[in-house]
């Protein structure tokens with residue numbers, strides 16, 4: 322795929338046409354890449370493709386995607402009558418079946434035994450280490466994690482997770498292929514939950530503890546997150562935010578949290594090292610990032626412009642009113 326064939330020759334099979342598989346298939350087809358989806362039965366495959374075509378038209382009607390992209394989904398996205406029929410002539414296979422290792426292993430065995438070793442197989446697993454799934458794949462050098470976020474058509478990030486035996490050229494091809502359809506692929510290490518879900522689930526675990534401890538209810542937690550650090554995250558990740566806040570300030574804050582919660586929110590050694598080396602972030606010109614030679618002032622100006630712009634965009638979009646269940650467990 323990609324490297325060996327021009328992208329317009331690439332054909333994609335999506336195995337598992339559920340919430341994520343459907344969105345992944347739409348994402349490829351909308352860019353003119355022939356994509357075939359297969360689910361547990363031919364009937365479900367056909368039904369899902371009908372839904373995906375209609376959904377793409379709705380996206381266009383709502384102004385979310387250009388009309389031409391919706392037309393491309395109809396032209397390039399189709400259903401297969403069987404797994405074998407779906408896999409015929411493809412360059413890339415997306416495995417998007419349920420997050421149960423035994424289901425994934427069975428499906429991956431069937432896929433990898435039905436296609437040649439040149440066909441790349443990407444699993445959309447949320448958290449299962451690639452190494453644990455690679456044992457079910459013949460020619461594991463063509464196998465890797467390709468973790469899309471929901472909803473696949475609109476969230477830019479795709480984590481690309483090589484297994485121990487994944488060929489570097491396969492990683493390079495997949496990254497280029499994803500960039501070619503407008504995604505933001507990031508190559509990360511093979512650790513349970515990778516980056517996105519290890520952070521997302523850690524946040525959720527602590528959010529659940531806040532409710533369990535009676536500090537806030539779910540709606541209050543969500544409101545604070547959306548309007549505090551969540552407001553900043555579209556522009557700066559956690560290390561940049563820490564640099565901007567001041568690593569010395571973070572170190573001091575951790576002192577309180579560590580004394581209250583122990584290792585659960587313990588002070589990272591890397592943070593202490595930075596502070597002890599006088600690298601406090603934007604305020605000293607160096608932290609996890611470089612801010613010297615006027616870069617800090619540019620970052621601050623961008624920060625303020627971005628946040629003011631997001632504030633205007635949020636006012637324009639409004640927000641959805643979620644009704645919290647009042648019988649929440651504390």
Ligand SMILES: NC(=O)c1ccc[n+]([C@@H]2O[C@H](COP(=O)([O-])OP(=O)(O)OC[C@H]3O[C@@H](n4cnc5c(N)ncnc54)[C@H](O)[C@@H]3O)[C@@H](O)[C@H]2O)c1
Nearest residue numbers: 337338339340341342360361417418419420445446447471
């Ligand atoms: N839901 C999310 O937010 C999200 C986000 C990123 C990654 N993921 C991961 O993507 C994968 C799929 O998640 P989902 O939310 O789309 O689940 P889903 O239940 O919506 O879709 C799974 C689909 O796989 C089909 N399926 C089951 N066994 C099959 C088989 N043997 N052959 C073909 N199809 C089969 C099911 O019928 C279903 O349509 C999981 O690994 C999940 O962890 C989910």
Ligand SMILES: O=C(O)[C@@H](O)[C@@H](O)[C@H](O)[C@@H](O)CO
Nearest residue numbers: 420447469470471472518521
């Ligand atoms: O945030 C995402 O898109 C997902 O990774 C999460 O919704 C979550 O991890 C699901 O994958 C659970 O299967």
